[in-house]
Amino acid sequence: MELYRLGIAEARSAIDKGEISPEELTDSVLGRIRTVEEKIRAYVSITREKALAQAKHAEGKKGNQALHGIPIAIKDNICTEGVRTTCSSKILENFVPPYESTVTQKLTEQGYVLIGKTNLDEFAMGSSTENSAFAPTRNPWDITRVPGGSSGGSAAAVAADMCIAALGSDTGGSIRQPASFCGVVGLKPTYGRVSRYGLVAFASSLDQIGPVTKNVKDAAILLNIISGHDLCDSTSANVPVPDFTAPLGKDIKGLKIGIPKEYFIAGMDKEVEESVKQAINKLESLGAISVEISLPHTEYAIAAYYILATSEASSNLARYDGVKYGLRIEGDDLIDMYMKTRQKGFGAEVKRRIILGTYALSSGYYDAYYKKAQQVRTLIRQDLERVFEKVDVIITPTTPSPAFKIGEKTDDPLHMYLADIFTISVNLAGVPGISIPCGFTSENLPVGLQIIGKHFDEEAVLKIAYAYEQATDWHKRKPEI
Numbered sequence: 001m002e003l004y005r006l007g008i009a010e011a012r013s014a015i016d017k018g019e020i021s022p023e024e025l026t027d028s029v030l031g032r033i034r035t036v037e038e039k040i041r042a043y044v045s046i047t048r049e050k051a052l053a054q055a056k057h058a059e060g061k062k063g064n065q066a067l068h069g070i071p072i073a074i075k076d077n078i079c080t081e082g083v084r085t086t087c088s089s090k091i092l093e094n095f096v097p098p099y100e101s102t103v104t105q106k107l108t109e110q111g112y113v114l115i116g117k118t119n120l121d122e123f124a125m126g127s128s129t130e131n132s133a134f135a136p137t138r139n140p141w142d143i144t145r146v147p148g149g150s151s152g153g154s155a156a157a158v159a160a161d162m163c164i165a166a167l168g169s170d171t172g173g174s175i176r177q178p179a180s181f182c183g184v185v186g187l188k189p190t191y192g193r194v195s196r197y198g199l200v201a202f203a204s205s206l207d208q209i210g211p212v213t214k215n216v217k218d219a220a221i222l223l224n225i226i227s228g229h230d231l232c233d234s235t236s237a238n239v240p241v242p243d244f245t246a247p248l249g250k251d252i253k254g255l256k257i258g259i260p261k262e263y264f265i266a267g268m269d270k271e272v273e274e275s276v277k278q279a280i281n282k283l284e285s286l287g288a289i290s291v292e293i294s295l296p297h298t299e300y301a302i303a304a305y306y307i308l309a310t311s312e313a314s315s316n317l318a319r320y321d322g323v324k325y326g327l328r329i330e331g332d333d334l335i336d337m338y339m340k341t342r343q344k345g346f347g348a349e350v351k352r353r354i355i356l357g358t359y360a361l362s363s364g365y366y367d368a369y370y371k372k373a374q375q376v377r378t379l380i381r382q383d384l385e386r387v388f389e390k391v392d393v394i395i396t397p398t399t400p401s402p403a404f405k406i407g408e409k410t411d412d413p414l415h416m417y418l419a420d421i422f423t424i425s426v427n428l429a430g431v432p433g434i435s436i437p438c439g440f441t442s443e444n445l446p447v448g449l450q451i452i453g454k455h456f457d458e459e460a461v462l463k464i465a466y467a468y469e470q471a472t473d474w475h476k477r478k479p480e481i
């Protein structure tokens with residue numbers, strides 16, 4: 001087998017046994033990037049020199065570090081010291097962070113090799129990676145289709161074996177939806193589980209960093225590393241971090257899985273629905289007990305999210321003023337410079353959201369929009385809390401359809417927003433959710449299964465995900481590129 005095909009656990013064990021070396025592994029991944037990146041465009045930057053130097057440094061050392069010599073890709077909205085971090089935006093095109101994010105600091109302490117920074121929708125605003133200011137990323141399963149977004153670069157890089165694993169971020173589905181479209185595993189941890197220090201803020205009450213991997217075990221391994229309380233992020237929770245690999249392989253007999261009736265909607269793709277129903281049967285055959293549940297406020301989730309996320313974004317993005325970061329376009333005076341810089345630096349979707357969010361927060365409209373959306377958010381959280389008194393996890397499709405064509409939804413923002421219908425409630429409630437492969441359509445496009453857990457119960461999510469994965473072969477299929 002080609003080395004670039006390996007996941008974290010396999011690569012780690014091969015390195016430990018001395019069967020392969022960090023340099024061989026890194027060379028293999030870089031070679032793979034050379035062959036397929038031109039078609040996929042998963043990366044904003046490929047950190048070849050740094051990767052080779054890190055691999056060389058790991059060479060010959062016995063690794064007691066969990067990621068000793070393992071090439072990992074990082075979404076380009078996560079700050080990496082000395083390595084350009086663009087958010088796929090013109091306004092940050094030349095921004096080189098003077099500090100390391102907490103998550104990449106933790107990966108560094110575990111000996112990882114930074115292979116590159118992956119493409120995204122500008123400032124993580126989007127569901128297709130078409131909003132990147134540089135180039136759209138393509139889906140490795142069909143390069144005329146989108147990889148999903150906003151972590152489309154990370155998902156495509158993992159699916160195309162252009163890294164061993166990756167990190168993404170998820171505000172309304174940006175890890176799970178691209179994982180589903182690309183046939184890989186994507187986990188959004190509980191809000192507060194992982195420090196957001198060094199993650200460029202989009203909507204701070206929703207943003208969370210998480211793993212994008214080739215299998216469930218690798219997601220647990222990465223989550224072990226990146227989790228934990230951080231004094232640099234006041235929203236990171238001071239709760240114990242269990243060993244997330246411990247529940248893998250444990251019996252799921254008697255576990256209660258809730259199936260929300262609102263998530264099998266009219267207009268949903270028939271093949272997606274069929275795959276998810278078969279996955280539920282599979283889980284039942286493994287001993288899980290399914291229970292029909294209701295999450296009545298689901299239909300308001302998208303509306304609430306697009307008020308709250310844009311409001312927070314309008315405030316967070318105020319800092320890009322031409323003074324402190326990256327791009328600066330000179331003007332007649334200070335205000336003119338601000339305006340010119342922001343006009344040139346931001347793309348259409350980012351501007352749309354800043355305008356929407358500013359409007360929703362403005363006096364006279366705040367009560368009608370922002371406050372209402374906060375109230376809806378509470379109702380959605382309560383829906384979930386009520387259901388979690390009766391079930392251990394909730395199972396849904398990750399997305400209502402498989403990967404769509406490039407350009408298919410770009411002219412219709414609302415249509416694009418609807419792609420997030422099954423993922424957004426998870427962020428609004430702050431609970432963890434994973435997407436794992438659960439089938440393919442007749443056009444050979446991956447379908448994703450979403451498993452949602454209680455606050456800080458990633459263990460149940462991972463346990464079920466692993467049991468399903470071990471009983472199926474979907475995760476072993478690879479795209480032909």
Ligand code: GLN
Nearest residue numbers: 124126170171172173174
């Ligand atoms: N697609 C959603 C949006 O456009 C979610 C993005 C995300 O999770 N970063 O806002």
